[in-house]
Amino acid sequence: MVEIARRAGVSTTTVSKVLNHRPGVGEKTRARIQRLIEQSDYVQNHAARHLRKGRSGLIDLVLMRLEGGYDLGIMQGVQEVLEQSGYRLVVFATNEDEATERLWLRRLLDQSSDGVLLLLPYERVGIAKTLLEQGIPFVAIGDRNEPTTAFPTIGSTIWLGGYTATEYLLSLGHRRIAIITGPLHLTTSRARLAGYREALEQAGIPVDPALICEGSYLLGDGIRQTEALLDLPDPPTAIFAGNDAQAAGVYQALYRRRIRIPEEMSVIGFDDVTYAAHMAPPLTTIRQPLEEMGRMAAEMLLRLIAGQPLETHHVELATSLVIRESCGPPRRGPLGRETAS
Amino acid sequence: MVEIARRAGVSTTTVSKVLNHRPGVGEKTRARIQRLIEQSDYVQNHAARHLRKGRSGLIDLVLMRLEGGYDLGIMQGVQEVLEQSGYRLVVFATNEDEATERLWLRRLLDQSSDGVLLLLPYERVGIAKTLLEQGIPFVAIGDRNEPTTAFPTIGSTIWLGGYTATEYLLSLGHRRIAIITGPLHLTTSRARLAGYREALEQAGIPVDPALICEGSYLLGDGIRQTEALLDLPDPPTAIFAGNDAQAAGVYQALYRRRIRIPEEMSVIGFDDVTYAAHMAPPLTTIRQPLEEMGRMAAEMLLRLIAGQPLETHHVELATSLVIRESCGPPRRGPLGRETAS
DNA sequence: GATCGTAAGGTTAACGTTTACTCTAGGTTC
DNA sequence: GAACCTAGAGTAAACGTTAACCTTACGATC
Numbered sequence: 164m165v166e167i168a169r170r171a172g173v174s175t176t177t178v179s180k181v182l183n184h185r186p187g188v189g190e191k192t193r194a195r196i197q198r199l200i201e202q203s204d205y206v207q208n209h210a211a212r213h214l215r216k217g218r219s220g221l222i223d224l225v226l227m228r229l230e231g232g233y234d235l236g237i238m239q240g241v242q243e244v245l246e247q248s249g250y251r252l253v254v255f256a257t258n259e260d261e262a263t264e265r266l267w268l269r270r271l272l273d274q275s276s277d278g279v280l281l282l283l284p285y286e287r288v289g290i291a292k293t294l295l296e297q298g299i300p301f302v303a304i305g306d307r308n309e310p311t312t313a314f315p316t317i318g319s320t321i322w323l324g325g326y327t328a329t330e331y332l333l334s335l336g337h338r339r340i341a342i343i344t345g346p347l348h349l350t351t352s353r354a355r356l357a358g359y360r361e362a363l364e365q366a367g368i369p370v371d372p373a374l375i376c377e378g379s380y381l382l383g384d385g386i387r388q389t390e391a392l393l394d395l396p397d398p399p400t401a402i403f404a405g406n407d408a409q410a411a412g413v414y415q416a417l418y419r420r421r422i423r424i425p426e427e428m429s430v431i432g433f434d435d436v437t438y439a440a441h442m443a444p445p446l447t448t449i450r451q452p453l454e455e456m457g458r459m460a461a462e463m464l465l466r467l468i469a470g471q472p473l474e475t476h477h478v479e480l481a482t483s484l485v486i487r488e489s490c491g492p493p494r495r496g497p498l499g500r501e502t503a504s
Numbered sequence: 505m506v507e508i509a510r511r512a513g514v515s516t517t518t519v520s521k522v523l524n525h526r527p528g529v530g531e532k533t534r535a536r537i538q539r540l541i542e543q544s545d546y547v548q549n550h551a552a553r554h555l556r557k558g559r560s561g562l563i564d565l566v567l568m569r570l571e572g573g574y575d576l577g578i579m580q581g582v583q584e585v586l587e588q589s590g591y592r593l594v595v596f597a598t599n600e601d602e603a604t605e606r607l608w609l610r611r612l613l614d615q616s617s618d619g620v621l622l623l624l625p626y627e628r629v630g631i632a633k634t635l636l637e638q639g640i641p642f643v644a645i646g647d648r649n650e651p652t653t654a655f656p657t658i659g660s661t662i663w664l665g666g667y668t669a670t671e672y673l674l675s676l677g678h679r680r681i682a683i684i685t686g687p688l689h690l691t692t693s694r695a696r697l698a699g700y701r702e703a704l705e706q707a708g709i710p711v712d713p714a715l716i717c718e719g720s721y722l723l724g725d726g727i728r729q730t731e732a733l734l735d736l737p738d739p740p741t742a743i744f745a746g747n748d749a750q751a752a753g754v755y756q757a758l759y760r761r762r763i764r765i766p767e768e769m770s771v772i773g774f775d776d777v778t779y780a781a782h783m784a785p786p787l788t789t790i791r792q793p794l795e796e797m798g799r800m801a802a803e804m805l806l807r808l809i810a811g812q813p814l815e816t817h818h819v820e821l822a823t824s825l826v827i828r829e830s831c832g833p834p835r836r837g838p839l840g841r842e843t844a845s
Numbered sequence: 846g847a848t849c850g851t852a853a854g855g856t857t858a859a860c861g862t863t864t865a866c867t868c869t870a871g872g873t874t875c
Numbered sequence: 876g877a878a879c880c881t882a883g884a885g886t887a888a889a890c891g892t893t894a895a896c897c898t899t900a901c902g903a904t905c
Binding site: 208219220249254417 | 545547548549550551552554555558560561562570571572573576579580583587590592593594595596597604610611613614615616723752753755756758759778779782783784785786
């Protein structure tokens with residue numbers, strides 16, 4: 164910069180003014196400096212600007228684990244917005260480890276982040292509280308375990324999703340519908356379950372506790388719980404998986420026993436991650452608009468950082484039913500080990 | 505920091521020495537300052553250190569697109585290493601767009617990155633060249649289109665993978681083996697194909713050009729090309745997909761026609777991404793040790809940044825055959841639309 | 846023609862650290 | 876006991892940029 168100033172025969176102040184599009188520079192001088200800047204391969208030093216202006220141009224996204232489902236959809240949305248805004252995205256995975264969380268939090272406080280996107284349904288070390296105290300702008304994505312208005316949140320209509328999924332299965336004629344939930348200490352899991360119950364009750368069907376299984380949103384749970392369900396004396400005709408990963412597990416377990424989808428068993432998922440459409444058969448699922456959630460969260464955060472007021476502190480996007488090919492009318496009769504042809 | 509210095513009755517210099525574990529401070533003073541630091545919630549300002557020391561503590565990972573397959577495996581490995589080292593991971597997707605690439609490159613030059621991991625098989629704007637010129641440490645992951653020794657590269661034995669996959673199918677008795685490659689302008693795609701050819705030739709089987717389809721590593725290509733293959737007068741008994749995403753496409757196309765895997769068609773993939781094991785049936789595939797590649801790349805980069813010499817500039821990790829359930833002996837007779845029972 | 850306003854540009858300090866260098870006091874060596 | 880060394884601590888400059896404030900000159904206004 165000094166170099167440019169020298170070459171233009173002006174002070175660095177003037178160059179800085181040009182660079183930052185601030186007034187106080189004559190038209191001719193501005194043009195001349197502008198040209199010089201473009202000719203040289205000068206790039207503003209990030210650290211110095213950061214130090215001086217107090218903005219790092221970085222946004223942290225914290226999540227538990229890079230998994231390629233839910234998280235990836237969100238990340239794509241976030242990335243899209245940030246790319247345009249000039250902010251850079253820092254990704255951090257806590258691995259659900261307390262020490263790692265603490266480490267990250269400590270590092271965050273060095274003012275190297277302008278804002279944070281929290282993709283954690285719950286946390287161990289009071290991240291939200293700390294961020295609030297430190298006045299670091301942040302937005303939480305996905306329903307938080309503690310409903311709060313203290314900070315902005317982006318969610319989706321989970322309860323309704325659970326209701327819709329169940330209602331859809333009912334409409335196909337199913338009466339014995341199993342659900343494999345997420346961990347029930349998470350509100351978001353309980354919301355799905357509540358929607359499921361509500362739909363059943365409205366249809367006048369008693370809720371059978373044997374058909375409610377708890378998973379932890381992992382594929383393995385889908386496998387395990389499906390096997391348990393199949394071993395029931397009166398197995399369900401449809402399975403509602405708490406997320407698409409678990410639905411993939413259901414597929415796998417059914418495949419093992421050579422039970423066909425949807426002829427012998429209907430399966431519905433939740434999330435509509437990228438691979439849901441790619442499963443065989445393509446998975447019918449409740450769509451959460453993940454990318455859009457990511458986009459909105461990023462946009463809200465940017466507004467927060469810019470000090471602009473938010474219209475609402477909690478945005479809830481609509482879930483929707485995506486009908487593909489994994490659900491059909493219930494089978495008649497028991498599950499045969501050999502498929503009826 | 506000033507505050508701490510004041511409270512300890514010393515100069516900031518001394519505090520700085522303590523913080524950076526440098527000599528020149530008495531044992532007692534050091535302990536006293538140490539205690540004060542721990543008591544206060546002081547965190548070193550990132551920007552100032554960055555400015556002074558010239559290190560940002562940031563590493564950029566550039567990729568074309570967040571996809572959740574190959575890229576995710578690598579990212580996980582990278583993330584793991586960086587987390588421990590104290591570096592933060594900045595993720596950037598070029599979307600294969602020239603303007604976006606250029607934008608990123610320009611931003612990178614503001615010295616806000618200590619190093620770069622390049623997850624691009626090819627690029628539009630000479631990223632590698634620029635990084636080289638600017639002396640920014642970087643490591644390329646995955647085979648580059650231009651074989652080079654100018655910068656360090658992490659790859660895997662792709663050719664051998666292609667060979668092994670084909671050989672495995674041959675060993676099962678297949679004679680008509682199709683391959684759906686990646687874009688043939690990429691060396692890495694051609695390497696798979698070359699391995700395939702070699703295996704066939706060694707087995708004395710003529711290469712049938714009709715069985716070689718070009719895809720672009722996307723699921724859709726798997727679907728499209730499989731359909732083309734099935735419409736052949738003499739369709740193959742096995743399909744070798746250039747990557748697992750394409751294999752998923754193959755699954756989908758086969759599902760549509762109710763062709764069973766592996767009874768009527770064997771499918772083998774490439775990469776062994778997370779979801780390969782979760783497909784139904786679980787996908788037999790050539791494993792690239794993605795996480796390890798990510799880890800190694802990150803470690804090499806850190807060493808580069810630290811100015812330590814590298815043992816080798818090109819590391820090639822071994823691919824391996826992961827046998828799951830998508831391959832079996834070839835079917836006898838033609839493909840029936842109705843499955844033979 | 847004196848006064849004022851304004852636009853263009855410069856001076857200087859500051860952002861929070863680190864580091865090269867300096868100073869001081871106390872101990873060691875002959 | 877003088878010369879020298881060393882450890883502990885401090886001073887001040889520097890990293891590259893920005894912003895508050897100041898200066899100058901020129902034109903407009905009455």
